[in-house]
Amino acid sequence: MSEIAKTYEPAAVEVKWYDFWLREGCFTADPARVCERRPAYSIVIPPPNITGVLTLGHVLNCTIQDILARRARMLGKEVLWLPGTDHAGIATQNVVERTLRKAGEMKHRDELGREALVAKIWEWKEKYGGIILQQLRALGCSCDWTRTRFTMDPEYSRCVSQVFVDLYKKGLIYRGKRMVNWCPVALTALSDEEVVMKPTNGTLYYFKVEVIEQPGAWLSIATTRPETIPGDTALAVNPKDSRYSALIGMHARRPLPLEDRAPLPIVGDATVAFDFGTGVLKVTPAHDKADFEIGQRHGLAVIDIMQPNAVMNELAGHDLAGLDRFEARKRAVELLRESGALEKEEPYQHNVGHSERADVPIEPRLSEQWFLKYPSVEQARACVEKAGKELADCTDLRDHQAKKIAPGGKSLEANLPKEKSVTQPAPDATLHVRDLLGGVNETLGEQMRFFPSRWARVYERWMANIQDWCISRQLWWGHRIPVWTSEGRSKLDRPIQVVRLTGDELAGGSIRELRASALGWAQERGLIGQEFFNLDTGNSIAVRQASLQHAFSNFGTANVKLVPGLPELLRHAVRVAILPHEPLAPEISAVEIYLGAVQIKAQLFRVKFVVKVFHGNFRLYDHQTLLLWEEKKVEPGGDKSPEEARLSAGFALRPAPDSARTLGTFAGEVNADPLFTRCQIDSPGEGWTQDPDVLDTWFSSWLWPFATMGWPEKTATLAKFYPTSDLVTGPDIIFFWVARMIMAGFEWMGDMPFRNVYFTSIIRDRQGRKLSKSLGNSADPLDLIAKYGADALRFGTMRSAPLGQDVTFDEKNVELGRNFCTKLWNAARFRQMQGGESESEIAPALLTSDDKWIVLRLDAAIREVSTALDEYRFSDAAQALYRFFWSEFCDWYLEGTKATLSSLTGARANTLAVMDFVLAHTLRLMHPFLPFVTEELWQSLGFHRDLPADQGGRTILFAHWPAPFDADFKTHYGLDESDERLAEAKHEAVNQGRALRRDFNIASNKRVRFLLRPHAPVPAYEAAVLKILLNADWLELVDASWTPLKGTPAALTPLGELFLPLEGLIDAEAERARLQKEIAKVEDELGKVRAKLANPGFAEKVPPAVLGEHRKRDTAWAEKLAQLQRMMDAL
C-alpha cells in the first residue's frame, strides 16, 4: 500500500494509468472473444474533422461514449469503441489553402494545381490531423486505437467508390443541370442541409416599368435584388389578381441593362402572392429557385448574369459587369434612380440562405451536379421507434438486450413493440453480412430508439419530405467521383426536336390490335424498305419489317404507337455515337447510335436507334427502339404541356418527387449513357478521364459504421460488432449524418447501423450562446484538464448535462468535479490512515446500525446509478453518486466511524471492513465517470488484490459492475428497515443538537455538554456516535425523572429531548421565544394536514394509503406539538 498524498495531483496519475491501460491492451476489442456469455458492445465515434481541436462539445460527447464503453466492459461485454477522423472536404481545403497563402506558398490553388494541392493537404493531415485523437486520450477515452480509421484511408475510399458505383447501377444517381445552392466563396455546390437561413437586414426596392401595349400604364415591382434585373426574362402576376390579369400576354420593357432594354412578357402564375410587395414579381430564372420554376412553366429564357464567384458578367451590361453582386446592387439602384424608375425603398428584414462554412449568402445557381435519390428510405423510416412511446415499456434496456441475445429468450417477442414490421431488405442489395453469423447481432424487426425520443419526430418529418441529395462538390480534397468520360466522343449538346403525335393515328385498343394496326400503317405508306434522310448526319437510314416486329414484341405500347412518327423521328434523330460492331462482322463497318424524342399526348419518350452501317455506306435501321421515360407534370399549376418546355442541353427541370424523368434531364441521361460515360472504381483505360468533382464529405461519413469494420469483406469484426449498440451525437447532424447512416446501413448491410441513438445537449455559454471559436466563448478543454484534471472535467460536464436539454457551461461545474475528486481522494486517505488490512471479512454480528444504514444506502445508490445509466440519464447518475458519496458516506458514515475507530475494540476491524466494502463498490460505480482517480485509489487501497486478473485484479477497468444486493445478502447481514430508522433518528437528533449550538452561538469547535432524556434506552454505541457528531465533550443520558434548570435550551428529537445546559446566565425569555417559533411552525403544518382531513369528500375519494399517511402525519405533528408545549410549560 503506497502512501497517499495530501491532495490529488491528477496530471501524473492520468499519464501513468493511461499508459498502463494502453500497454496492457485494455481497450483492444477482439471479436473472437465474443460469445453468448460475453456479448459484444460497440460504438463508433462520430469522427471529428481532421482540422478539429478538442472542444467542450467533444468532451461532452466523448465522455458519454466513454462512460457507456467503460460500463459495458464492467458488465462483462467485449467492447469496441472505434475511433477515427473525417477528412472534412471544404473545411480542410479551406484551412490548408489559407495556411499556404499565409506562408506565401501560393496565391490561388490554380498555381499549385490539383495534384500538388492534394499532396500538400495530405502532408498537413499527417502532421496535424491526429491532434484531436491525441487530445481524446487526455480525456481518458478508452477507444481501440489499433482500429483508428480515416475517411480517406485507401480501403475506406474504395468503399465510398464502390457505394457510388452500386447506387449508379441501381439508377439512383443521376447527373443534371439544376438549381443548386452555390457558395461563391468556396466555389462549390452545397446540399440543402449546408445552407443556414439567417435573418438579414435588407432593403425592398420599388421600381416601375411601362406596359408597352398600353402606353401610360405603369407596373410597380418590388425586389430585394435589383442587381439581377438584367437577368429578368419575364414579369409575373397572379392570374386571379384582378388588378393585373388583363395585362397577361402584354409586355414591359426591362429597365436594365440600359443598352439592352428587352421587352419582357407578362405571364400569369398561380404562385405569385397578391399581398406581397405590389403583387408583381420580376422573374429571374437564373438566380432564384422559385423564378426558375416559373421560367420552366412558361418556357422562359435563362440569362445567367454572374460568374461563379458572384461577380457580374458581361450579360449584366457594361454598367454592372465586373462588379461584385453587392456592389452591383448599389449601382443598379443608382441607375434606376437616375432613370427615374426607382419609386421608393424601404428597410426590410428577411431570411437569406447562407453558406454554412463561408458564412456568405448563397447564390442559387444553375449548374451541372450529381444527385442521389436516397436508397432504403422506407426501411429507414420504419425502423425508428415513434416518438412519445413511454420509456416504461422497456425500463431496463440492457436487460432487454441481454434477454434478446440469450438463447431461446422468448421475452423478446413479449417485450418488443410490434407496431410496424420492417420490410425485408431488397433482394438485390449487395453484401449482406447479417446472414453470415446469425444470432449475436440479429436485429430484424427490432426498433431503433432515439433519446430523447422527440428527435424521432424530427427525423420522421425529414424522411417524409426527403429531397434528392446533391453529392458533388467542386473541390479537390475528397473522394473523386468514380465516373469516367470517354475522350473524343462528343457529348450531346444539340437540341433534339420532339416529334409529336396525338396517339390516335392508329386504331385499336389492345396491344395486339395496335401492333397489327401499326404494321398495316407502315406497309400502307411504304415505310418498309424506304430510306430516310437524317438531318444530323446527312445519312440515309432504311427501315426493315423485322426491326419493327422486334421492337413491337419487346417493348411497350408507346413503342408501337410511335410508328406513325417514324419518318420524322428518323429525320430529326441525333447521332450520339459510332461504335465498332460486336461481334465483328465483315459486312458491317460500324454501328451508329441515334437518339430521338417523341411526344404522345402528355407523355414524352426517348427513342434510341441502333443503325448498322454496311460497307458501301448503306445504313439499315435495326430492331431497337427504346422507351425510356415519360414526362409528368412537374408542379401544380404548371398546366403547360411538355411541348412548351424547350429541350436543349444545359436545361433542366426539377424532377417531380415520384418521377425524376423529365424532358429536361434528357441531355443528362444521354450523356450518362455508357457509350460516353462509365461508372466504375478504376479507370476503364486509355482515353478516359475522371469527373473532376469530389463527393460531399457526408457521402463518405454515412458509411462509417461498417466501412470502418472492413466492409465489403465479411470480417469477423462486422459479424460481431455490427449493428453497433449506441450512437452518441448531436441533434444538429441528425439529417447530415444519422438519417443517412440509417439508410446506408439498410442498403448495404441489410440492417440498422445502431440500436440506440443518444442525442447530446448543445453546450452554450452563460449568455445562452452557442460556443464558437469566433465568439471566443469556448474554454479550451485542455486548459481545464491541466487546471482541474480530466476526471473533474468529465464529472462536471456530466453532472450539468441533462437528457434532452441544452446545457450552459460554467467553469464552476468543473470546479465542482475537482472538489468531488478531492473529496473522494481524502476519504480514501482517511481510510488508509487507519491502517489495517483491507481483506478482512465482515462479521454480521458486529455490524452497527450505521454500518447497516450505509450498506443499504449503497444498495440504493447502486440501483439509482444503474437505472439512470440504463436510461441514458447521465446527469442523474452523476448526481446520485455525488449525493451518496458526499452527503451520506462522508458526512454521516465516515464521521460516525470516528466513534469506533478511536477505540481499539474488536468493532474497529469490522468497521474498516465495512468501509472497504463500501469504498470498493463506490469506486467501481464511479469508474466510468472518473476513470483515473478511481484506478489510482483502487490500486493504492489494495482492492485489486485477491481478484482474478480479468475481474479487477489487474485494473479496475474489468472489475464487475456492482449488482444490487439480493435478499440472501440482506438476510445474512441482518439489514432491515429498523436499522435505517435508528440511524436516521440519530441524524435528526444530531441536526437538532447542532441547531441548538448554533442558536446559542457556540463555536463549532467548542466542546460542550449535552444531556439526552431518551424515550427508549440508548445503547452505548449510539451514544458514542451522537457524542462525536455533536462535537460534545460529554453526552449524559438522563432518565425521565430528571428535570432541567428552568430556561435550559432544549430540542425535541426522535430519540428524546436533547438539552444544552449553558453555563452562566440563562435567558428564559429567549428560549421561550425560540420554542414559540418552533411551535408556530408545527401548528402551521398540523393545520394544513387537519384542513385536508376535514375537507368533505377527502376521506371517501382519496386512496386508503394516502389517507393513512395523512392520519399518521396528523398524529405525529400533534404529538410533537404536545411535547413542545410541555417543554414550554417547563420553562
Place this chain on the structure above:
RNA sequence: GCGCGCUUAGCUCAGUGGUAGAGCGCUUGCUUCACACGCAAGAAGUCACAGGUUCGAACCCUGUAGCGCGCACCA
C-alpha cells in the same frame, strides 16, 4: 406560417397528482487529529400568467405572454 422545447431560490437546473429540492452564490461560526477543493448552521421560492379538471395541481387540460430551437418561406 408550421412544429418542438423551455419558464421552479440571486445563478444553473432537478422535481409525472399528496409535507417545494440540489449545486453554486450569499450570511454566520469554525483551520475539530481525511479534506478550507473543507466542516457546521442559516436566509432565500405567489413553481411565468389566467382559467379549468380534481378531495387535492409546480405536475393533467385550455388559453395567454416571454425565451430558445427546428422546418418552410413572398420577390
